[in-house]
Amino acid sequence: MKIISANQFMMHNRHNLDLTQQGVALDDTVKSIIDKVRKEGDNAVKEFTELFDDAVIDKLTVSDSEMEKAKNMVGDQFVESLQLAAKNIEAFHRNQQETSWFTDNPNGITLGQKVTPIEKVGIYIPGGKANYPSSVLMNAIPAKIAGVSSISIATPPRPNGSINPYVLVAASLIGVNRIYKMGGAQAIAALSYGTETVEKVYKIVGPGNTYVARAKKWVYGDVAIDMIAGPSEICIIADESANPSYVAADLLSQAEHDEEASAICITTSSTLANEIAAEVTKQLSELERREIAQKSIQNKGCIILADSEKQAFDLANQIAPEHLQLMVSNPSAKLSLIKNAGAIFLGPFSPEPLGDYLAGPNHTLPTSGTAKFSSPLGVYDFIKRSSIISYSKQALLEVADTIDCLARTEGLKGHAMSIQIRRDSVL
Ligand SMILES: NC(=O)c1ccc[n+]([C@@H]2O[C@H](COP(=O)([O-])OP(=O)(O)OC[C@H]3O[C@@H](n4cnc5c(N)ncnc54)[C@H](O)[C@@H]3O)[C@@H](O)[C@H]2O)c1
Ligand SMILES: N[C@H](CO)Cc1c[nH]c[nH+]1
Numbered sequence: 311m312k313i314i315s316a317n318q319f320m321m322h323n324r325h326n327l328d329l330t331q332q333g334v335a336l337d338d339t340v341k342s343i344i345d346k347v348r349k350e351g352d353n354a355v356k357e358f359t360e361l362f363d364d365a366v367i368d369k370l371t372v373s374d375s376e377m378e379k380a381k382n383m384v385g386d387q388f389v390e391s392l393q394l395a396a397k398n399i400e401a402f403h404r405n406q407q408e409t410s411w412f413t414d415n416p417n418g419i420t421l422g423q424k425v426t427p428i429e430k431v432g433i434y435i436p437g438g439k440a441n442y443p444s445s446v447l448m449n450a451i452p453a454k455i456a457g458v459s460s461i462s463i464a465t466p467p468r469p470n471g472s473i474n475p476y477v478l479v480a481a482s483l484i485g486v487n488r489i490y491k492m493g494g495a496q497a498i499a500a501l502s503y504g505t506e507t508v509e510k511v512y513k514i515v516g517p518g519n520t521y522v523a524r525a526k527k528w529v530y531g532d533v534a535i536d537m538i539a540g541p542s543e544i545c546i547i548a549d550e551s552a553n554p555s556y557v558a559a560d561l562l563s564q565a566e567h568d569e570e571a572s573a574i575c576i577t578t579s580s581t582l583a584n585e586i587a588a589e590v591t592k593q594l595s596e597l598e599r600r601e602i603a604q605k606s607i608q609n610k611g612c613i614i615l616a617d618s619e620k621q622a623f624d625l626a627n628q629i630a631p632e633h634l635q636l637m638v639s640n641p642s643a644k645l646s647l648i649k650n651a652g653a654i655f656l657g658p659f660s661p662e663p664l665g666d667y668l669a670g671p672n673h674t675l676p677t678s679g680t681a682k683f684s685s686p687l688g689v690y691d692f693i694k695r696s697s698i699i700s701y702s703k704q705a706l707l708e709v710a711d712t713i714d715c716l717a718r719t720e721g722l723k724g725h726a727m728s729i730q731i732r733r734d735s736v737l
């Protein structure tokens with residue numbers, strides 16, 4: 311793992327941003343997939359599934375018998391682990407519930423905000439390089455708490471045309487309405503526009519690789535999306551108190567997701583930097599997903615040597631990572647220095663995988679610097695708000711001249727008339 315200075319990192323990043331070629335090619339691929347699915351529906355989805363997932367699919371939906379079969383394939387320990395994770399995730403997300411509110415003033419005016427769940431939601435569950443039953447919980451539980459009545463899951467099939475049984479069991483535990491065997495940009499297009507088999511949804515949530523993330527960006531506006539939750543990222547700020555083997559293991563935990571994943575450590579200690587680099591090399595040889603992690607570390611991984619603690623935190627805020635771990639002494643005292651991060655993990659015994667699976671907060675988090683303006687997935691992503699306005703006749707008459715004045719100033723006589731006609735009819 312290379313050790314670079316903060317300046318080198320900044321230069322490298324600027325250089326990368328200029329390399330738009332790769333982005334243009336990705337956009338072209340994703341747009342052409344979306345267009346074909348819009349035009350040709352199920353046939354296009356099946357064609358892309360054969361091309362990218364190597365799977366020939368007869369029916370796009372998972373049948374009841376496939377669901378039953380899956381239940382017999384998973385062990386009790388997995389189901390119990392899932393249940394405990396679900397319990398923690400539910401408890402955390404219940405705190406995010408939002409209710410309608412109304413003012414009821416004696417002067418004849420009631421104002422309010424009515425909260426309504428989004429009716430139809432599509433959840434993308436990744437399935438290219440790994441399978442993510444944990445993502446089923448993270449996405450479907452907040453949707454259920456919000457009261458979404460129709461939940462569709464899309465996830466890519468395996469080459470034999472089946473869906474990973476652990477994903478199916480997780481979906482069954484939470485209770486989703488349907489599961490489609492489709493992944494990538496074609497799944498996002500099908501959920502956005504509908505096909506003969508796939509029901510169009512109003513919002514798409516969930517993480518995925520660059521094709522999925524880019525497709526969500528393209529369909530935004532025709533449907534809502536939660537955020538850009540692309541390839542995983544971890545950034546660790548470590549000081550001399552950090553255990554280098556813990557830091558290395560946590561970096562590798564995210565590097566193993568995807569060649570495009572990023573794993574960055576920032577430290578002011580060159581001794582620690584060298585120890586972490588050595589640990590990464592040592593641990594990589596033990597990792598089953600060695601090749602992916604290695605590529606990810608080559609592509610987007612590094613240890614940054616900062617000149618000062620302030621520079622370390624400024625850099626982390628600039629990166630705005632999906633996950634930020636503080637492996638420093640008294641980490642809670644440093645919380646106020648962080649402005650941008652999807653999730654913040656404090657201290658040596660709060661490693662990122664704890665958040666991926668069990669602690670309770672959501673693991674669907676903003677990536678690619680979007681933590682500067684986006685939040686973790688939550689119950690709030692599955693609701694919408696409508697404003698409520700109710701005036702009595704008397705209350706309206708009292709403000710009629712004011713509205714009339716403002717409407718005429720804007721040159722909108724129809725607006726003025728709507729008020730005037732009521733005032734005139736009671737005078
Ligand atoms: N941010 C989060 O909350 C979060 C959570 C879990 C996973 N992740 C990330 O999700 C991603 C999962 O990626 P994955 O690949 O395992 O599964 P995925 O399901 O996201 O992607 C697989 C799909 O990508 C499409 N695809 C692959 N190669 C293609 C090509 N050359 N052209 C067009 N389409 C192509 C295929 O349709 C395939 O079905 C990882 O990057 C992981 O880091 C993020
Ligand atoms: N770290 C991923 C989010 O970036 C979530 C995940 C699921 N399973 C394992 N990890």
Ligand SMILES: [Zn+2]
Nearest residue numbers: 542563564666
């Ligand atoms: Zn992870």
